[in-house]
Amino acid sequence: MHKIVGKFAVLLIILGCCFAVQGQQALITMKDSARVSTEIKTISDNLLIVKEGALSLNLIAVVQFQTQDKKVVDLALIENLLKENIVVYIGQEKFVKEKEAISTPDTTRQSITQVVNPALVNKPLEPTIQKSEAESEEDGTITEDYNEINDVSLHLGLGLGLDYGGVGGRLTFIPGDAEKTSVGIFVAAGYALNGLGFNAGLNLRLGQQRLVPTISAMYGYNGVIKVIGASQYDKTYYGPSVAVGFENKTRNSDDNYIHLELVIPFRSASFQNDIKALQNNPGIDISAPSPVLVSIGYHFKI
Numbered sequence: 001m002h003k004i005v006g007k008f009a010v011l012l013i014i015l016g017c018c019f020a021v022q023g024q025q026a027l028i029t030m031k032d033s034a035r036v037s038t039e040i041k042t043i044s045d046n047l048l049i050v051k052e053g054a055l056s057l058n059l060i061a062v063v064q065f066q067t068q069d070k071k072v073v074d075l076a077l078i079e080n081l082l083k084e085n086i087v088v089y090i091g092q093e094k095f096v097k098e099k100e101a102i103s104t105p106d107t108t109r110q111s112i113t114q115v116v117n118p119a120l121v122n123k124p125l126e127p128t129i130q131k132s133e134a135e136s137e138e139d140g141t142i143t144e145d146y147n148e149i150n151d152v153s154l155h156l157g158l159g160l161g162l163d164y165g166g167v168g169g170r171l172t173f174i175p176g177d178a179e180k181t182s183v184g185i186f187v188a189a190g191y192a193l194n195g196l197g198f199n200a201g202l203n204l205r206l207g208q209q210r211l212v213p214t215i216s217a218m219y220g221y222n223g224v225i226k227v228i229g230a231s232q233y234d235k236t237y238y239g240p241s242v243a244v245g246f247e248n249k250t251r252n253s254d255d256n257y258i259h260l261e262l263v264i265p266f267r268s269a270s271f272q273n274d275i276k277a278l279q280n281n282p283g284i285d286i287s288a289p290s291p292v293l294v295s296i297g298y299h300f301k302i
Contacts, residue, residue: 159297165190
C-alpha cells in the first residue's frame, strides 16, 4: 500500500512539473547570424531547453520573446539569459544587466557583474547591439544588427521590355529582407524607338525559393507608333501596365537573377484611334500591336 501511494505521489510531482514549465515563444539569433523561431522551456546547466531540443548558451547572441506583456515572461529565465551575456528583448523593448563601475580598464573580463533587483533595467530599442572591443575579440564575432530587416536592397537590371524603358535599365529598391516576400519599388529608363521611354511601379516578390514568382504594376510608356519615312506619325503613348513573371536566381549568387515577365499594357483611346487611322491609310503598311508583351532582363545587387 505504501509503495502504491509513493508511486502515485511521484507521478503527481512529475505531472506538476510538466504543467509548470510553460513555453515562451521567442525568436533566437545565434552568433553566426542564424535565426530560430521556437518555444523556450527553461535553462539547464549551459543549455537552453527549447521545444525541439536544446541550444548551447555560448552560441546565442539575442533572444526576443514574441510578446509585449512582460508579466507573462519568466523573470528567472531572463536573469539567467542576461548572466550569459545574451541580449534579451520583450517585443521591441531591450533588457540589459547593470555593471559595476570599474576604475581601470579590465580586458580580462574579471569585473564583477550583478543583476540589480528587480534585476532588469529597461532601455529603448537601439539600432545596433554594441559590445566592447575586448568582448568582440574574445567572442571572435560581432553580433549582427537586430534591425537588419529594415535595410534596403538595391538591384540594377539591364534588359528589354516596358519595365526597362524599352531597351535600357531598371533600378529596384527592395525594403527589408530581399530573400523573403517583399514589395520592390522600381524606376526604368531606356530607348523606346522614338527616344526616351520610362516606367515606374511596384514589384511584388512571392517567396524565397530559387524560382520566385512576381507580380508588377507600373505607369509609363506602353505604346509606340513608328512609321519609317513618315515621322509626322511617330508618337509615344503613356498609361498603366501590369505584368506577371518569375525571377530565376543564378547558381553563383542568390543576389543575381534573370527576370522574365509577360506584360499587359492598358493603352489609351488615343493610341487605338491613331492605329486604326494608320491601318485605314492605303499609303501606310502598319502591323497591329500585340496585346501581350514580353520583358526580360538580368539583375544584380549593387
